[in-house]
Amino acid sequence: MTDDRPVDRIFAALADPTRRAVIRKLSEGPATVGGLAEDLPVTRQAVAKHLAQLEDAGLVDSTADGRRRTYRLTPGPLAKAMDWMVDVGGEWDERLRALKRVVERGR
Amino acid sequence: MADDIRREITIQGSIQEVWRAVTEDLGAWLAADVEVEARVGRPISVRWPDGTTSRGLVEVVEPPRRFAFRWRWIADDVDGIRIGEPTRVQLVLHDAGEGRTLVAVTESEAPLPDRPLALSRCA
Numbered sequence: 328m329t330d331d332r333p334v335d336r337i338f339a340a341l342a343d344p345t346r347r348a349v350i351r352k353l354s355e356g357p358a359t360v361g362g363l364a365e366d367l368p369v370t371r372q373a374v375a376k377h378l379a380q381l382e383d384a385g386l387v388d389s390t391a392d393g394r395r396r397t398y399r400l401t402p403g404p405l406a407k408a409m410d411w412m413v414d415v416g417g418e419w420d421e422r423l424r425a426l427k428r429v430v431e432r433g434r
Numbered sequence: 435m436a437d438d439i440r441r442e443i444t445i446q447g448s449i450q451e452v453w454r455a456v457t458e459d460l461g462a463w464l465a466a467d468v469e470v471e472a473r474v475g476r477p478i479s480v481r482w483p484d485g486t487t488s489r490g491l492v493e494v495v496e497p498p499r500r501f502a503f504r505w506r507w508i509a510d511d512v513d514g515i516r517i518g519e520p521t522r523v524q525l526v527l528h529d530a531g532e533g534r535t536l537v538a539v540t541e542s543e544a545p546l547p548d549r550p551l552a553l554s555r556c557a
Contacts, residue, residue: 431447
């Protein structure tokens, strides 16, 4: 996967309720596929697939210890998506207020 | 994917008055230094106070309800040249009754077509 649309990939990754549940679990601490599958109503295979997509989006990374792979959240990209929404949203609030002043002043 | 950003405001003024300000007076509400002609396919160019610019094209002009453009920001300073992701901005006006107009703006990521597609369209 290319790295040219990070915010797009983050939102796409977050669009699925199971992946959001995985993120919620990982926000409590690192976990293995088996550990996550125990807490979620999906199979290990499904958890592994969702983790791969979250890893692709840069939201999750993993380390292997022998045959045991542990997954954890990478907070950067989530914060980046939030910053983008808050920053751009705030800019539009200001612009719309300016538009309102322009119209109402001209009356 | 849904729109990433959505904001709205209600303005005391007819939809025609608000449309005029939205499309003809961008210098008064978007940024001081704007060059745009509200016609489909025309360029929009904004110089922001921090020295960065945003450039793009007007995509929709449907008086007095819908105005949309796609743009991306460009910074050229001591850190080098950086270009932001393209986004699509759409302003939709609704008659809110009693002489008021609701303006809803959305800004969402809007990747440009892949190069081969763009080239094939030109060919």
